[in-house]
Amino acid sequence: MPPAVVYHRRVDLPAIRRDRTAMRRYQCSRPVAAAVTDGLITKDTNVFDYGCGHGGDVRYLKARGFKASGWDPYHRPKGKKQPADVVNLGYVLNVIEDPQERARVLRHAFRLARRLLVVAVRVDQVPDTYTEWGDGYLTNHDTFQKLYSQAEFRAYVEEQLDARAHVASLGIAYVFKDDELESRHMANRAFTRRLEYRTDLIEAFGRNRTAKKLVKLAQQLGRIPHPDEFDAYDELEDAFGSRQRIERLLLRAINPKAFEGSREQRREDMLTFLAMLPLQGLKPPKLKDLAPPLRRDIKAIWPSYAEARKEGLAFLYSLGQADAVRAACKAATVGKRLPEDLYVHRSAEDELPALLRVLLFGARRIVGNLHYDLVKIATDGRAVSFLRYASFDEDPHPRLLESVRVYLPRTSYNIRAYGTSSNPPILHRKEAFVGQDYPYRERFAQLTAAEEAAGLLSSPDIGRRQDWEQLLSARGYRIDGHRLVTLQA
Ligand SMILES: C[S@@+](CC[C@H](N)C(=O)[O-])C[C@H]1O[C@@H](n2cnc3c(N)ncnc32)[C@H](O)[C@@H]1O
Structure with missing residues (x-):
């Protein structure tokens, strides 16, 4: 059954604040926004919007x-x-009645x-009351809608076009005609996190005047600015791609040490990349077609490219082995480990053992890129959840807004929204989820130390907001920013 979510909303990012003559602020659809931030629609390409x-x-x-028509x-x-x-x-496909x-x-x-087809369909849930019509249903306005599940959508596109569909996000797929563009897209996805491969981007970010202003704002705020807080965010998206990548570049600019990868990490990155290719049904590119830093790493680490590919494949097979995933969770040096799950902040994902990164990649193949703060990896490797919180950096105990849980063996997923819940789950000990070099880690840790000293964290029922707030006031405390304050008598 399709999951309960309405995703056909227009997105307000990035807005066209730069164009002073444009009085109206046009918004764009999610698929177009995705293709722009993924660098697939550029000033050098033209776009035809069909329907x-x-x-x-x-x-x-x-x-x-x-250029568009x-x-x-x-x-x-x-x-x-x-x-x-x-x-x-x-x-468009949703509204066409005749199959x-x-x-x-x-x-x-x-x-x-x-070069590329971007195709999007609605993958939301059929309403409670509806009239069946053909292979879809009739809306209240008597218009036809065919709703898809994510898996059904992808299979349909692949079957009709006899081509591979890359899931960009829920209900959005890319189908490439241009092999080079496809490989580049794959490599970008594999290496968006570890930035040393992108020395070009790091240098460009360091030189960019708008980026410098963003760094300054982050330093003033003491946290990562939200796109709405920075007028020229769209310019940065034009230049550097996705919000995730801008945040990585920003964090690196604040603390470069956090992003120096060791030889072992580079080896793992290569394995991750090589394992991702067959997951996507792609053949490994020829050595000469890889970017120079990748070629250098392969030559430094393996006796030959063939050996590297062989190891990448063996590595991919270990994904299906619960023991291998458990061992990788145990070996993780970042995140909060519970008996059944490992929780990690998105900024620390690239510090995870390579096997877990490939697992995350496998999960993203099913749901595409989502906005989230933490990932929760089941230690048996059977599920990955992407968890989105309200104001992770700013809120001392952010509340859970949405969880997208992906079941890997079944390639299905389910979404739970908590946005309207009066007693949502909340987070404690935020420092446990981020890497050692996360800029705000110390602040999080100090709050945790104060809460521990006050005996607040040993209470059993602190996982939900109301219970936590009751406990705080019963013990005579409130929280101000990231400080624990005693209530005046
Ligand atoms: C839900 S709207 C989407 C419009 C736009 N693409 C967007 O994302 O905002 C569906 C559109 O599909 C168009 N449509 C219906 N049948 C079509 C067909 N056979 N070929 C192309 N477009 C069609 C409708 O006119 C309508 O504008």
Whole structure:
């Protein structure tokens, strides 16, 4: 059954604050935002928006200096259906009632794509009351909707197009026509975390005036700024890609020592990369096609590239072995380990043993990139959860907003939203989840020490907000920022 989530919302990131002549702030759809932040839509590519509705994405892209056009049978019938480097087919398949017509549209959109098709469908839940219609249902407004589960969507796209679909996010897939673009996309995903491979990015970030301002703001705030707090965030996204990557570059700029990888870490990175390729159904690229730092690492670590590939494959097979995953969880030097699960902050993921990183990669293949703060890895390797909290850095005890749990052997997932819960789960001991060099670790640790000294953390029922707040006030405390304060009598 499709999970309970509505993901067809337009996203407000990045906004076009730079364009002073644009009075309206256009927003763009999630698939277009994903392709821009993944560096697949650039100023050098042109985009055709197939079934563009009123043309919001086309306006958005054009306002940012991208080349884009669109066509829609109802809203823009005069537009031209034309080939383009990137074709976007966003939330169109859901509304087409006739399955044959649906498949035709998908195949046609793919034919028009020279390098990449971005295809998105709704994967939310069917409402409680509905009228069945064909292979979908009728909405309250008597319009047709076909809803997909993530697995069904991917299988459908792959079958219709006879091509591999990469899950970019829930309900969003990339289907590449250009092999080089596909490999580059894969390598970027494998190496987005360990930054020393991206010396180009590090240097560019160090030189970039806007990035310098972001570093300064982070130093003033004493935490990672939210995109809404920084007017020129969209410029950074243009230059450096995703928010995750900007945050990594920012943390590195604040504390460069945290990002120097050892030889062992580099070896693990290579293994991670080599294991990810077959997971995605891709052949390892030729040695000469790899970026120079990767080539240098392979030559320094293995007798030959063939040996490296062999080890990568053996490594991949150990993913299915619970004992191997358990041993990797035990060997992890970051995160909070409980008997059944290991919890780690997203910034410390690259410090995990390589096997666990590949496990995370496998989970991301199912749900794509999500916004989250912590990952929870089941020590038997059967599940990974992506947990999103409210204001992880700022809130001394952030509350859980959403959990996306991915079941690996079944390649299924389930989503639980806690946003409206009056008594949500909350976090304690935040320092336990982050790496040693996380800039705010000390602040988190000091609060924990104070709470421990006050005997607050040994109480059994502190996992939910209301219980925690009751305990605090019963013991005569409140929390101010990251300080434990005694209530005045
Ligand atoms: C939910 S809207 C999505 C619009 C836009 N792509 C977006 O993401 O905001 C679905 C669109 O599909 C268009 N559509 C319906 N049948 C179509 C077809 N056979 N070929 C192309 N577009 C179609 C509709 O006119 C409508 O604008």
